[in-house]
Amino acid sequence: MNFDITDAAPEHKAGFSTGARDDYDELRQTFEEFKAANDERLAVIEHKRGDVLLEEKVDRINRALDAQHRRLDDLALRQARPSIDGIRRQPRDGVAREHKSAFDAYVRAGDVDGLRQIETKAMSVGSNADGGYLVPVELEHAINQRVMAISPIRSIASVREISGNVYKKPFMTAGPATGWVGETDARTQTTSATFDALSFPAMELYAMPAATATLLDDSAVDLDQWIASEVELVFAMQEGAAFVAGDGVNKPKGFLSYTTMANASWSWGNLGYIASGAAGAFAASNPSDVLIDLIYSLKAGYRQNGSFVMNRKTQATIRKFKDSTGAYLWQPPAQAGGRATLMTFPLVEAEDMPDIAANALALAFGDFQRGYLIVDRVGVRVLRDPYSAKPYVLFYTTKRVGGGVQDFEAIKLLKMAVS
Known part of the structure; x- marks a missing residue:
């Protein structure tokens, strides 16, 4: 995987540019590589063996994910700014x-x-x-x-x-008194709301x-x-x-x-x-x-x-978390220009x-x-x-x-x- 993240001038078309779509595809591909490398890292940890090279590989891909996500955000931002x-x-x-x-x-x-x-x-x-x-x-x-x-x-x-x-x-710091009463029961006077x-x-x-x-x-x-x-x-x-x-x-x-x-x-x-x-x-x-x-x-x-x-640093840590079925909790944006999600909720950086x-x-x-x-x-x-x-x-x-x-x-x- 080539992690060169230099920003080339995107070709602008209707909707998102070709550059944004390419970056989005690259982001998802890098995330798949991140998951594979992190799964390998977890397997090594589970067997009580340390692997410095593997740790460095996971961190490198994690940094590449951040860089690609940042570049995609920048492209989306340039197109979102009103003229x-x-x-x-x-x-x-x-x-x-x-x-x-x-x-x-x-x-x-x-x-x-x-x-x-x-x-x-x-x-x-x-x-x-x-x-x-x-x-x-x-x-x-x-x-x-x-x-x-x-x-x-x-x-x-x-x-x-x-x-x-x-x-x-x-x-309102205190609301009016309310309650249930029978049809013929006496009603006590309610207090006024306090603001x-x-x-x-x-x-x-x-x-x-x-x-x-x-x-x-x-x-x-x-x-x-x-x-x-x-x-x-x-x-x-x-x-x-x-x-x-x-x-x-x-x-x-x-x-x-x-x-x-x-x-x-x-x-x-x-x-x-x-x-x-x-x-x-x-x-x-x-x-x-x-x-x-x-x-x-x-x-x-x-x-x-x-x-x-x-x-982003906190996000990089949480990106490694998985649920009980082995699925990653962090997911890349579902579409170019969207937000990443954590446990299906939008994630704001x-x-x-x-x-x-x-x-x-x-x-x-x-x-x-x-x-x-x-x-x-x-x-x-x-x-x-x-x-x-x-x-x-x-x-x-x-x-x-x-x-x-x-x-x-x-x-x-x-x-x-x-x-």
């Missing part, structure tokens, strides 16, 4: 066309008159506290869609747009791409496309880290930052965890049993829409999840659409700065994003510990 040109071809009203023209003049030459007139007509101030002007609506939507395509938690969480700085979601609210403040996220004067003067360059492509990866990386482990200080609060407790004694406001059964590792015998415990720690209503979340280590919360399972809420404040702003980094022009691009757990029953964690 701003396609959005631009949609009908616009006069205000949208005027905004686009004024924004182009601002980005290319620093002309602010057009944007000031538009925002004055809209009865809004020309800039926020940090300066900058609102980008055209189609550019804002394109940035958000591109970030969603590459941000792992955003792709499975619930997302809500807000116009203010804080979103408050009420929830509380979870707050999700939107924090400022920024990127600062730089352009040369030559780029700005080139009328063939699509500046909307350039800005979106420059900020998408930065936004996605910062969001991804915050949604997983953000401390809530000037950033969203990640689901791993909440107080955790053993699932047997779980209470609202905390996230429950299942212990792996060994310090910093899976149990030596029947290691996959804890994954079953994790799945069934969720109520049925959440479990049916559950997803596993882990990083989030590199900000911890590696397997003592007491690490290395794996999560849950209905993240119900469990984690992301709030996007409407409006992406750009501030043109031609002075700070001469001869380059900086574009201070900001958006406001918040996030946090909204349903503490919907997400469970796996802790690499004895108990």
